[in-house]
Each structure stands twice: as C-alpha cells, then as structure tokens.
Amino acid sequence: MHTKIKYLACVSLFLSASAALCAVDLTKAYDMPDATKLIEKDLMPGATEFTMPKSCDLTDAQAIARGNFMFNNLNGKKAKGKLPKGLAKFVEKTGKDGKVKKKPKQYGNCVACHDIEGAKGAGNIGPSLTGYKAMFLDTKVRDAQFVYQKIADPRVDNANTHMTVNLTTGLFNEQEICDYTAYVMADKSKK
Numbered sequence: 001m002h003t004k005i006k007y008l009a010c011v012s013l014f015l016s017a018s019a020a021l022c023a024v025d026l027t028k029a030y031d032m033p034d035a036t037k038l039i040e041k042d043l044m045p046g047a048t049e050f051t052m053p054k055s056c057d058l059t060d061a062q063a064i065a066r067g068n069f070m071f072n073n074l075n076g077k078k079a080k081g082k083l084p085k086g087l088a089k090f091v092e093k094t095g096k097d098g099k100v101k102k103k104p105k106q107y108g109n110c111v112a113c114h115d116i117e118g119a120k121g122a123g124n125i126g127p128s129l130t131g132y133k134a135m136f137l138d139t140k141v142r143d144a145q146f147v148y149q150k151i152a153d154p155r156v157d158n159a160n161t162h163m164t165v166n167l168t169t170g171l172f173n174e175q176e177i178c179d180y181t182a183y184v185m186a187d188k189s190k191k
C-alpha cells in the first residue's frame, strides 16, 4: 500500500513536471521566420472597379475573333484552329535563372464554366451566355460596361462569385478584356 502511494505521487509529479515543460515557449528554441509578408504578397488584391476604355472596339471583327478563340481555349499549346490576327500562341517569359523561355500563352477557357454558341464540352458552373445579346443587351438588362467589369473583376458586382478574376490579377490586359467583351456581346444568332 505504502509503495503504491509512493508510485502514484511519483507519476503525478512526473506529469505535472512534463506539463510545465510543455508550457515552455518553444518558439525561441528554433527559427520561426515571419511569413506574413510572403503571404500578403500572394494575396489577391481586393475587388477593383474598371471603366471600359474608349479604345475598346466592340464591333471589330478581329477583336470578336480573338475573344472567341480565348473563350474556347485553355492555352496556345492546346489550341486548335487558325490563330486570329493579333493573338499569340506562345509568350516569352524570363525564368528564375534569367533565361528567356517560350511558354504557351494562357487563354480564358471560359467554356469550362459557360455555354455559348458553338461551344464544345461547355461547363455549367456559370450561366449560359448563349443568346446573350437578345436576352441581356437588347433588353437593356446589361450593357458593355457591365460585361467589361464582370470579366475584368466579377467581385465588384458579386462578392461571392465563383468566376475567375481576369484584370486585377494581371491574367489578361485591357485589350484582351475588350476582346472577351466584344465576343460575349456579339450577335451570334446568324451563324
């Protein structure tokens, strides 16, 4: 009996000692670099408003063709069909080693989420954009500025959107957002 009490006392002493040990601030025992700056750098900037540039020619057949191509393709390497004028299949990027490399140009692949006239294997995460002109533009429910802003940064209109952010992130430039806008808004009913 006596030894048992002695044993228990010993165990509890050990436990409380190790608990005290665990409470010791171990952050100083090894290197803990502050990653806040790194994480902040990778965060996406907040929802940003854009005004459609005056240079945006929504009736330009070449802009519509580029928008069509980028809407329906993932990148320049996988893209099929004739490349529209003013669009590249590959872009040059400087790697970490300072060497310039040719990389396939990324396109919007909007078809992964949106159905549209003539689309193949369209997804349904976003609304169908088929008949967009008749349904949304002719009825004045939407206008060019709305479509441009939606493609540039959809979060301005819908904070919880599942759509990709294209201009704020630098994925695409103003001209390319114009091209997408021109294609979405174009009358495709007669094709």
Ligand code: HEC
Residues within 6 Å of the ligand: 071, 108, 109, 110, 111, 112, 113, 114, 125, 126, 127, 129, 136, 142, 147, 150, 151, 154, 158, 161, 162, 163, 164, 166, 180, 181, 184
């Ligand atoms: C990951 C899925 C996804 C991708 C990729 C995507 N979208 Fe969307 N899109 C959505 C969703 C979801 C909505 C509806 C919510 C919203 O309006 O933000 C939407 C809404 C829109 C609308 C507004 C329709 C309306 O009038 O209400 C347009 C226009 C549009 N997308 C065009 C595009 C274009 C152009 C691209 C390619 C550059 C694209 N989307 C890529 C998911 C996507």
